[in-house]
Amino acid sequence: MTDGDFQVDLTNCDREPIHLLGAIQPVGFLLALSTDWLIQRTSANIADYLDHSPETLIGNPLSDFVDPQLLHDLRNRCAYLVSSDTVERVYGCPLRPGHPPFDVAIHFSGKQIVVEGELGSKNAGDATGTVRWMMARLDNQPNLEGFYREGARQIRALLGYDRVMVYKFAPDGHGEVVAEAAKPGIGSFKGLHYPASDIPVQARALYLRNLIRIIHDVDGVTVPIVPALNENKQPLDLSLSVLRSVSPIHLEYLRNMGVRASLSISIVVDDKLWGLFACHHYAPLSPSFERRSLSELFSQMFSLRLESRERRELVEYERRARDISDQLLGAVASDETLLNDPDWLGDILTSAIPADGVGVWINGAYAFSGTTPPTDDFRRIIRALNGTAAGKVYSTDHIGSLVDGADAFAKEASGLLAIPISRSPRDYVVLFRSEMKESVRWAGDPHKPIEYGPNGPRLTPRESFAEWQEEVSGRSVQFTASQLRVAETLRATLIEVVLRLADEAAAERHQANARQELLIAELNHRVRNILGVIRGLIRQSQPDEDAVKDFVKVVDGRIHALARAHNQITDDHWGPAPLEALIEAEAAAFAAHKQNSIIAQGPPVLLNPQAYSTMALVIHELVTNSTKYGSLSGEGEVQLTWHRSDTGDLIINWYEVNGPAVKKPTRKGFGTTIIDRSVPYDLGGAAKIDYDPAGVRAQFCIPKRHVSERPVSTKIRIPHAERIKDVPIQPHLLDEISVLLVEDSLIIALDAEDILQRFGAQIVTASTVDAAHDRLDEMRPDIAILDINLGDQNSFGIADRLHDMGVPFFFASGYGEQANLPMEHRARTVVQKPYTTGNIMRSVEDLLGIHPGAD
DSSP: OOOGGGOSOGGGTTSSSOOOOSOBOTTEEEEEEETTEEEEEESSTHHHHHTSOGGGTTTSBGGGTSOHHHHHHHHHHHTTOOSTTOOEEEEEEESSTTSOEEEEEEEEETTEEEEEEEEOOSOOOOHHHHHHHHHHHHHTOSSHHHHHHHHHHHHHHHHOOSEEEEEEEOTTSOEEEEEEEEOTTSOOOTTOEEOGGGSOHHHHHHHHHOOEEEESOTTOOOBOEESSBOTTSOBOOOTTOSSBOOOHHHHHHHHHHTOOEEEEEEEEETTEEEEEEEEEESSOOOOOHHHHHHHHHHHHHHHHHHHHHHHHHHHHHHHHHHHHHHHHHHHHHHOGGGGGOHHHHHHHHHTTSOOSEEEEEETTEEEEEESOOOHHHHHHHHHHHTTSOTTSOEEESOGGGTSTTGGGGTTTOSEEEEEEOSSSTTOEEEEEEOOOOSOEEESSOTTOOEEEETTEEEEOOOSOOOOEEEOOOSOOOOOOHHHHHHHHHHHHHHHHHHHHHHHHHHHHHHHHHHHHHHHHHHHHHHHHHHHHHHHHHHHHTOOOTTOHHHHHHHHHHHHHHHHHHHHHHHTTTSOOEEHHHHHHHHHHHHOGGGGGGEEEEOOOEEEOHHHHHHHHHHHHHHHHHHHHTSGGGTTOEEEEEEEEOTTSOEEEEEEEESSSOOOOOSSOOHHHHHHHHHIIIIISOEEEEEEETTEEEEEEEEOGGGEEEOOTTOOOOOOOOOOOSOOOOOTTTTTTOEEEEEOSOHHHHHHHHHHHHHTTOEEEEESSHHHHHHHHHHOOOSEEEEESEETTEESHHHHHHHHHHTOOEEEEESSGGGOOOOGGGTTSOEEESSOOHHHHHHHHHHHHTOOTTOO
C-alpha cells in the first residue's frame, strides 16, 4: 500500500520537516500569509476567485481581497490552533460576494499561516447523527474481524469509494489487508501483505501528524506555489496541507493498479500508527471537505473503540491465564506426579500460550509432548539457553539465531519460549512453535522495492501486481508481549510448585532420617565389627621396616577378599551365596595364570553371609600361600572338594600335589591364624591343617546352620574380579591429557587423583552436577571419569553434554556391572569401585585406543 505522498527523493529525508514544492492539486487554492500579508499563493485561478490580477496579490494584506466576515472567522479559528499539528476547518465560506462558497482549512506552517480552500458542499447534513449511527453499528460487532469489516463498510458508505481496506501494520513493519469493503466484480485484496518499504519510516511519522491524505485524480495537473521560496528564502512546509499533491512515482503506482483516485485515513492506537483506512476508486473522485472531515472523526472514534477492544481482550486473556496458573498450582498440590507428565503439562500450558509442542528439562532429565526437536538438538538448545539472561523468560521466532544447524528441524520447531523453573538457569519448560507452513501472500516482490538513481535510493513502482508468494522459512509466529507476560506469571507459579515440592521432599527426608536413626544402632554394631576386622587385619599383619610394600599388598589383598565376598552376598539382598562363585573369584584374582590348576568339585551349596565372608578370607590365605610357597608356585595343582556329612555339615578338603617340598612354618603368622582359627571361632566349626612334605592338606567343617542347598538349575553369577597384583605404572600414559573427575566422595576422589597423577594426567575435580557443568563451561577436557551417583542426583546429564562435545568418558560406580544406565549410554564402560591402577589403566587404554605394550 504505497503512499506516494511521501515517495520523493529520500536523500533529504533527514530534513525535518519534509518540504514539497509546487505540489498542490488543482481542485482548490492555497494562500500563505505572514500575519495578514499574502506572501505565497498557488498559480491556479485563485485570482479569478478574488477579482484581482495575480500580480496584485503577493505582498498585500488578505483583507484587500476577501470578505471581512471570512477574515474575522479565520482570525477566530487561529485561536483554536493550540499546537503546531492542529488544522481547523470552516465550511461554506464565501470569498467574495457573488462567488460560490468554499470549505476552508487553516493551519500554521512555521511562522506562516496557510489557508486552503475547496469549493464547498451544498448540504452538510446531520454530522452528529451520522457519526452516532456509524458508531452504533460498529459497537454491535461481536469480534475484531467483524469490527474491522464494519469499519471498512462505514467508510465506503460515507465516501463512496470502489474499495475501502483496513490495513494493519505488523511488528516488523510490513502491512496486511485485514478487512475490505468493495463493489462487486473488482476482486479482493483481503489477506495480501505489503513490504515495510512501501511506507517508509518518515511517511509513517507524518501519518501521525496529518491523519488524512487524498488524491482526487491521478491524471490531474498539479499547480506550483508562487513564489517557490518565501521572504526568508525557505520552501513552504506542506506536511499538514490538505491539497498537497503526490510524487509521480506514486501516481504511476496507482495507474498500474488501475486506480484513478485514492484516500487514506490514519488509525492511531496508543499514540502509535496501528494502520490505515486505504480507499481506492477507479475513476476521479472528490469527496467533499465536510465528508472527509467526518470520515476523519469516524477514524478517531474507530481508533478509540479499537484500543478499548484490544485492551479488553488483553485483560480477558491475562485473566484466563491467571486462572490456568491457579489451576496448575492446585492440581500439582493434590497430585505432585503431574509435574512429571509432559502431556498434561503441555495441555495446560498451551491452553494459555498457543504452541505445537512442549519440552521439559529438569536435573538433566527430559520429557516431550507434541511436536518438538530431536533429543540431541533439545540438549543443545538447553545449553544455549543457559547462556541467555538467567531467571527470565526467553523467546525467539527463529531458533537458528540461538543454535547452529536449526534448519534440520525447522519444520518441527522454528520458534520457542523458554520458561525457567529453577533458581539456577538449568531447568526449563520450553514451548515450541512449528515453522509457518502457510505462504504469505505479497502484493509484489518485497525483495525488490528500491532502485538507485542519480540522487540516491528512491522507491520504484512495481510493474506487476500479480500475487507473489513467499514461503516463510525457518521462522514461527512470534510470541506476543502479552504472551510473554503470561509466561512470566507461569514461571512464578512453576517455581512456587517446584519449591513447594522441594519443601515436601525435605519434610519426607526428615521423617526418613528419623526412621533411619532406629536402624543406626543395629548398623553401628555391624560397622564396629567390620572396623574391628580391618583393624585386626592391619595389627596382625605388622610388617618389618623393610617390607612396607609387601605389607600394603597383603592388607590390600585381604580387604579385597572381603569386598568380593560382600559383593556376592549383597547381590541377593544379603542372602546366601554359592561356594563355587567364591572359589572362582579368588582363583581369578590371585592365581589368574593358574586357574586351571585349581580343580574344584562338589555339590551345589550356598553359604550364609557370615560363613561366606569367613571362607573368603580362608580361601584367600590358602590360595595366596600356595602361589608363594606351595603347588601353585610351580607346576603342581590344588584339589578342592566338598560334600555334606551325614549330619548335614559341609566338609571342605584342600589338597596340594606335585608342588615343592612343604615345610611347616617356624613362625605362625596372621594368615596361618586365619586358616586355623576362623572357622572354629566365627562359625563354631572345625579346622585342621597338615603340612605334609608332599603337599599341604587342610579340612574344614562348617556347621549345617550356615549351609543351604542350591538348585542345580540355578545359574551362578561369577563377579568380575580385579587382579590384586599391581599393574606396572606407565608414568607417561596420560601426559598432556586433561581429565575431568566427577566424584562426590572426597576420600575416593583423592585416591583416584593419586592414581591419575602417577599416570601423568592433569586433573580437574568436581563433586556436584552444577560444579561439573561449571567446569565444562570453562574448559574442554580430553577424557572424563563420571561417578554415576552424586548424592540425590546422577551424572547422566553431564554424560549427555560430554557426548555432544565429543569428549570420551567412562562411568564409575559402587554397583559396578549392576549400574542402571540410560539406553543411549548402555555401551559405556563402568568401572567398579574402589579405583585401582589396574581398572583405571585398562579403561583409559580402551578409551584412547591404546594397546598394551604399544609406544
